Amino acid sequence: MHIFLPIANMDLPFLAVLGLGGVVGFLSGLFGVGGGFLLTPVLLMVGVPPAVATASDTNQIVAASVSGTVAHARSGNVDFKLGSIILVGGLLGGTIGTDLVRHLRTLGHFDFVVKVAYVVMLLSVGVFMFQESLRALRRREHALETPHPPKWVRTLPWRLYFPVSGIECSALALLLLGFLIGMLAAIMGVGGGFIMLPVMIYLLGIPTLKAVGTSIFTVVFTAINVTLAQATVNGTVDVVLAVLLLLGSSIGAQLGAKVSRRLAGEQLRIAFSIIVLAVMAKMLYQLVTPPPVLFAFGGGH
Amino acid sequence: MRWGLRLLSWLFLFLLGFALPASALEVSPDKVGIGLNFAGDKVTVTGALPAGCNVYVEVLSPPVKVPVNRLGHVGPFWLNKQKAEIKGVPKLYQVYTSCPLSQLPPALREELEGYQKAFRKAEVYDTTGEEKRLLDRQAALPFLQFLAQEYQNKGLYAVREGAVKVTDGHFQVTVDVPPGTPQGEIQVTAHFVKNGQVVGREATSFRVESRGLVRWLRVLAGTEGPVYGGMAVMLAIIAGLGVGMGFGLLDRLLSFGIPRRTSRA
The missing domain is CATH 1.20.5 (Single alpha-helices involved in coiled-coils or other helix-helix interfaces)
Structure with a gap:
């Protein structure tokens, strides 16, 4: 059975869209990421115009992240206080990032710089997390569940205690993390979960499961912000596509959160690092392989 | 004198009335509704065929604006190198003929090659930099060829040789309305061809419009x-x-x- 998408102006198989949402939602619940890195390329592959794919994808991330937040909050894994400070930084970073994008575009090769930076970043994060988690898994008996934050992070000012995460952390570090994620969201058009999770775990010393739950809580607000902006400025949010995706994704997010509760921190980190490396490999392959067609419909990020 | 003029007018109208319905085009249905279950539709076009003529039916939608990116090398990487905006190109362009293409006028055959006829009013702008720049025909051609190929893959562009059925001085053709068809008035023109020359034309149209929830969402999103x-x-x-x-x-x-x-x- 097919369903017509009013803004994309095309039809798609109903069950396939639901299933796709389910897979993305599962990853969202499991790792605390938005899932746009996976969904947008698949939507493009089935012929959804780029601008509609990115905007509608963000809309469904709202549902997946709300559902994931509810699931993680039930297990006490969302640190709302910590997440709110990151959000404030994110708003600042997003605003400045938008202006920066305008400036960078005038310098030329903006897409090149962004894509190469993205690949390098994913490679570094993926390799680091993979090695660290592997080491932790091998020495499980002796290793701590959560890595220690580096010394310089522990010396930053405005230290606050976060009872949910069970850590004492600098509010300045959280603001800076939020700022970085906001900038990334504006420049690269990604939610920033890929960066947020490793930074929370390794730099701030937040336990893995709390980091996943808090990360997905902050994604709710980033996604709402982008959805409203896309609907207002570009009119490219396809609500029918988004509703189908989000029905699948909000169920998938619950299942993902359930699975994440059964995994140990190291297992979760190693699985996440494998996905990060897979996405990096896919991006690198696309960058260096001559495309079959030298043209593509524009309009996305 | 006045009665004489009236009589002449009636006679003229009678003859005109006799002539017109015989060649007028009809489309059925004249309105295609796009709802949530829309997966394409078909419209039947019928008309009278002048004696000894072949016919080709041209179906054309209003133009739409399309952004297209061109990839190129930046060092070892393949990235978007040029951004363009295509204007003045119909999103739906289909030609149905009653005869082999070889029997159509040579100029028309040339125009149908690569859908050049659909690109008559095309304008391609380079939007890579800060200011838009109109590309010349040569530079614009690869963008238009890409568009034609994509639209053909989606069933929006087509040339269907021999798809028009002719019986007893009448012709009939079934026109495809695929899901990507833009909303608005779709022009249908029947061109009558005799001895390699176009000897007459008839035109009509049908409307493609969204209905129900699709319409409400489109209007809300747009306004x-x-x-x-x-x-x-x-x-x-x-x-x-x-x-x-x-x-x-x-x-x-x-x-x-x-x-x-x-x-x-």
């Missing part, structure tokens, strides 16, 4: 962006909360009050 965005966000939050709470309830029912295992990390 009230913030309201539409707010609605999209609310739907997402409600769905997320609903599913979240539903699963919570399910968890409680299945656990029968047994406390949850604490997380390990």
Whole structure:
């Protein structure tokens, strides 16, 4: 059975869209990421115009992240206080990032710089997390569940205690993390979960499961912000596509959160690092392989 | 004198009336509605065929604006190197003939090659830099060829040789209206060809328009962006909360009050 998408102006198989949402939602619940890195390329592959794919994808991330937040909050894994400070930084970073994008575009090769930076970043994060988690898994008996934050992070000012995460952390570090994620969201058009999770775990010393739950809580607000902006400025949010995706994704997010509760921190980190490396490999392959067609419909990020 | 003039007028109108219905085009249905279950439709075009003529039927939608990127080398990498905006190109362009293409006028055959006829009013702008720049025909051609190929793959562009059926001085053709067809008035023109020359034309149109929920959403998205965005966000939050709470309830029912295992990390 097919369903017509009013803004994309095309039809798609109903069950396939639901299933796709389910897979993305599962990853969202499991790792605390938005899932746009996976969904947008698949939507493009089935012929959804780029601008509609990115905007509608963000809309469904709202549902997946709300559902994931509810699931993680039930297990006490969302640190709302910590997440709110990151959000404030994110708003600042997003605003400045938008202006920066305008400036960078005038310098030329903006897409090149962004894509190469993205690949390098994913490679570094993926390799680091993979090695660290592997080491932790091998020495499980002796290793701590959560890595220690580096010394310089522990010396930053405005230290606050976060009872949910069970850590004492600098509010300045959280603001800076939020700022970085906001900038990334504006420049690269990604939610920033890929960066947020490793930074929370390794730099701030937040336990893995709390980091996943808090990360997905902050994604709710980033996604709402982008959805409203896309609907207002570009009119490219396809609500029918988004509703189908989000029905699948909000169920998938619950299942993902359930699975994440059964995994140990190291297992979760190693699985996440494998996905990060897979996405990096896919991006690198696309960058260096001559495309079959030298043209593509524009309009996305 | 006045009666004489009236008589002449009636006679003229009678003859005209006799001539016109015989060659007028008819489309059925004259309105195609796009609802949530729309997966394409078909419109039948019928008309009278002048004696000894072949016919080709041209179907054309209003033009739409399309952004297209061109990839190129930047060092060892393949990236978007040029951004363009194509204007003045119909999104639907189909030609149906009653005869082999070889019997059509040579100039028309040339124009149908690569759908050049659809690109008569095309304008391609380079939008890579700060200012838009109109590309010349040569530079614009690869963008238009890409567009034609994509539209052909989606069934929006087609040349169907021999698809028009002719019986007893009448012709009939079934026109495809694929899901990507833009809304608006779709022009249908029948060109009558005799001895390699176009000897007459008849034109009509049918309308493609959205209905029901599709129409409401399109209008809202186009005119009230913030309201539409707010609605999209609310739907997402409600769905997320609903599913979240539903699963919570399910968890409680299945656990029968047994406390949850604490997380390990």
